[in-house]
Amino acid sequence: MRRWIAAALVLVMLILHQDLWLWTDKSLVLGFLPAGLAYHAAYTVAAAVVMAILVWLIWPTEMEDVQPEPGTPGTEAREGSDH
Amino acid sequence: MLPGIIILVYLAIVAVVGAVAFGKRKKASGDDFFLASRSIGEVVFLLSLFGTNMTAFAILGSSGMAYHRGIGVFGLMASSSALIIPLTLLIIGTRLWALGKRFGHVTQVDYFRDRWDTSHVGTIIFIVTVAMLVPYIIIALIGGGNVIEALSTYTDHAGHTQHFLSYELGAAAVVASVTIHIFLGGMRGAAWVNTFQTILFLVFGSIAFVLIGRSLGHGHGMVEGYRSVLEGLAKNPKSAALLSRQTIPPAEFLSYMFIPLSAIMFPHMAMMCLSARRMSAFKKTVVAYPICIMMIWLPSVFLGVVAASQFKGLTAGESNDVLLLLLNKHTTEFVAALLGAGIMSCVMAADSHQILAIVTMFTRDIFAHYGGHDRFGPRAQEWTGRIFVLIISAVAYAIALYLKNSATIFELAIRFAFSGFAALAPVMVAALFWKRSTKWGALAATLWSAAGVLGSWWLFTYSGPAFAHFMTTHKGPPAMAIFPSLGHALVRTPGNVTLFGYLPVVPMVLGSALLMWAVSLVTAPPSQATLDRYFPAATPSPTPSPEPAR
Numbered sequence: 001m002r003r004w005i006a007a008a009l010v011l012v013m014l015i016l017h018q019d020l021w022l023w024t025d026k027s028l029v030l031g032f033l034p035a036g037l038a039y040h041a042a043y044t045v046a047a048a049v050v051m052a053i054l055v056w057l058i059w060p061t062e063m064e065d066v067q068p069e070p071g072t073p074g075t076e077a078r079e080g081s082d083h
Numbered sequence: 084m085l086p087g088i089i090i091l092v093y094l095a096i097v098a099v100v101g102a103v104a105f106g107k108r109k110k111a112s113g114d115d116f117f118l119a120s121r122s123i124g125e126v127v128f129l130l131s132l133f134g135t136n137m138t139a140f141a142i143l144g145s146s147g148m149a150y151h152r153g154i155g156v157f158g159l160m161a162s163s164s165a166l167i168i169p170l171t172l173l174i175i176g177t178r179l180w181a182l183g184k185r186f187g188h189v190t191q192v193d194y195f196r197d198r199w200d201t202s203h204v205g206t207i208i209f210i211v212t213v214a215m216l217v218p219y220i221i222i223a224l225i226g227g228g229n230v231i232e233a234l235s236t237y238t239d240h241a242g243h244t245q246h247f248l249s250y251e252l253g254a255a256a257v258v259a260s261v262t263i264h265i266f267l268g269g270m271r272g273a274a275w276v277n278t279f280q281t282i283l284f285l286v287f288g289s290i291a292f293v294l295i296g297r298s299l300g301h302g303h304g305m306v307e308g309y310r311s312v313l314e315g316l317a318k319n320p321k322s323a324a325l326l327s328r329q330t331i332p333p334a335e336f337l338s339y340m341f342i343p344l345s346a347i348m349f350p351h352m353a354m355m356c357l358s359a360r361r362m363s364a365f366k367k368t369v370v371a372y373p374i375c376i377m378m379i380w381l382p383s384v385f386l387g388v389v390a391a392s393q394f395k396g397l398t399a400g401e402s403n404d405v406l407l408l409l410l411n412k413h414t415t416e417f418v419a420a421l422l423g424a425g426i427m428s429c430v431m432a433a434d435s436h437q438i439l440a441i442v443t444m445f446t447r448d449i450f451a452h453y454g455g456h457d458r459f460g461p462r463a464q465e466w467t468g469r470i471f472v473l474i475i476s477a478v479a480y481a482i483a484l485y486l487k488n489s490a491t492i493f494e495l496a497i498r499f500a501f502s503g504f505a506a507l508a509p510v511m512v513a514a515l516f517w518k519r520s521t522k523w524g525a526l527a528a529t530l531w532s533a534a535g536v537l538g539s540w541w542l543f544t545y546s547g548p549a550f551a552h553f554m555t556t557h558k559g560p561p562a563m564a565i566f567p568s569l570g571h572a573l574v575r576t577p578g579n580v581t582l583f584g585y586l587p588v589v590p591m592v593l594g595s596a597l598l599m600w601a602v603s604l605v606t607a608p609p610s611q612a613t614l615d616r617y618f619p620a621a622t623p624s625p626t627p628s629p630e631p632a633r
Contacts, residue, residue, distance in 0.1 A: 010170065013166050017163060018337060019158075020333060022327070023327065023328050024328075025327055026327045028313060028314075028326075030306075031306055032306050032309040032310040034154045037381070040161070041162075043158075044161065044162050044165040044376055044377040045374070047162070048374050050166070051173070051370045051372070051373065054170070054173060054369075055366050055370065058173070059366070060177050060362075063177065063178065063181035063362060064363065066181045068184060068185060069186060
């Protein structure tokens with residue numbers, strides 16, 4: 001359920017990015033910020049909020065305490081073979 | 084002369100930071116040189132990871148593009164990145180970190196080789212990745228050389244324009260500074276320098292924004308200054324479009340949502356993910372990342388539009404200097420130099436990580452993989468890396484000189500690197516989340532990505548002469564059908580080619596995903612032992628268990 005909510009949130013954000021209703025709007029917000037620019041500035045703030053929610057919803061807790069495999073030095077090259 | 088001296092002092096400080104990092108190394112090993120012993124803390128992780136994305140392209144390219152196309156550039160590149168990049172860090176970056184810590188991966192190719200039981204396919208991915216990253220490094224050097232030359236411009240007694248530091252010397256100073264701090268400090272040096280540079284730019288960028296606005300206001304304040312400029316733009320029919328997004332077709336706007344997929348596939352970004360001390364470092368990073376993007380890109384794009392009222396008729400190449408032109412016009416020489424150093428910091432921030440990434444890949448994916456580590460030991464591997472730093476820096480500098488006037492920063496970046504790396508994202512997603520994926524699927528997707536980069540480059544070049552003629556005879560929109568018999572399926576615009584209105588990145592990403600899926604289905608998966616290691620039976624996702632799986 002948490003994953004579905006997360007996916008829905010991302011989908012909404014993807015749709016909100018395509019703000020066709022502001023495409024030709026040249027009005028200024030706060031006296032100096034074009035409306036389209038103000039909208040996308042607010043969008044980035046909303047993205048931060050959504051990220052905080054996503055961390056809460058789908059953070060991979062089970063991976064946090066992962067340990068290196070015994071005998072797996074971090075600096076050695078791995079062997080590979082093409083069959 | 085003063086700006087040039089300040090820039091040189093700044094570059095020297097960067098080199099010293101690298102030397103200090105050298106003193107903090109824990110042991111003579113590749114893991115410490117290449118990944119700082121996986122010990123990067125939360126604050127450095129955030130600022131350094133963010134700094135790797137703040138490139139010459141981001142700062143100079145976006146303001147230059149905003150000068151021509153208006154405020155829509157922020158939506159094209161910044162707000163799309165504000166959603167997609169942290170999302171990929173959360174979903175992909177955390178898993179890369181966990182798998183890297185468990186199995187000892189240092190590079191993406193390291194992971195792909197182990198994940199799919201392959202050697203040669205990994206080598207092909209290495210070649211394609213390096214080929215796409217090298218131009219990115221050169222862009223940073225070109226940007227650095229241009230910034231230093233622009234900042235050190237003065238008029239002599241005879242009224243001639245002179246440069247205290249030429250482009251060639253400026254690029255040489257940048258490459259020397261980057262080389263020294265990487266050569267000595269490795270990943271730790273790059274991360275510390277990046278953190279320093281990101282803070283510097285955020286502080287100086289904010290000061291620049293206020294000072295330019297106050298200068299434009301002529302004593303009536305910053306807001307009044309910017310308001311009067313924008314109202315002036317709105318009154319002129321030729322410039323009014325810059326205040327909206329009507330210069331950017333919706334299909335192109337949508338296409339740019341695919342570009343930030345490239346971030347996690349840049350080798351230096353993936354390596355940064357592997358260098359975190361704890362996974363919790365990602366939590367604060369993904370939340371703060373969109374805000375950091377806004378703090379950097381909003382003033383860059385805004386000032387690019389403001390510059391359209393100040394400097395008329397700049398060409399695509401000249402417009403990459405609009406931030407510097409604004410600084411020179413509206414601040415004192417000393418302040419302009421300090422703020423120029425801030426811009427320099429952005430230009431260089433990604434460059435150091437990119438050079439380190441290429442060096443790491445050569446050392447790890449080629450030298451060590453093909454027997455160098457076993458034959459010569461870890462200390463030789465570390466020093467091999469340092470020698471590669473010198474070689475790659477020298478080659479990049481030579482190419483930066485050769486390509487000085489051949490293309491704008493933004494065009495080079497988007498054409499050669501971003502779309503190609505974005506098209507590799509399905510390979511990483513499949514490796515992490517799809518058990519049935521195979522090395523042959525990865526190979527097909529990688530070759531498709533490389534073909535997409537070469538194909539779009541060829542179309543752009545092939546249509547160049549015809550487009551130049553088209554622009555001299557045509558009065559309508561700057562969009563020409565490349566092959567008239569195909570109608571408007573393939574169209575040439577001033578900066579790109581499009582397929583049914585969409586940028587090449589869209590078919591490249593979708594085609595890559597399709598090939599990854601289709602080819603994997605008809606080829607043999609990796610051995611069961613490998614699948615058991617990466618997909619333990621008890622968990623549906625590639626969750627590394629605390630216990631060894633074999």
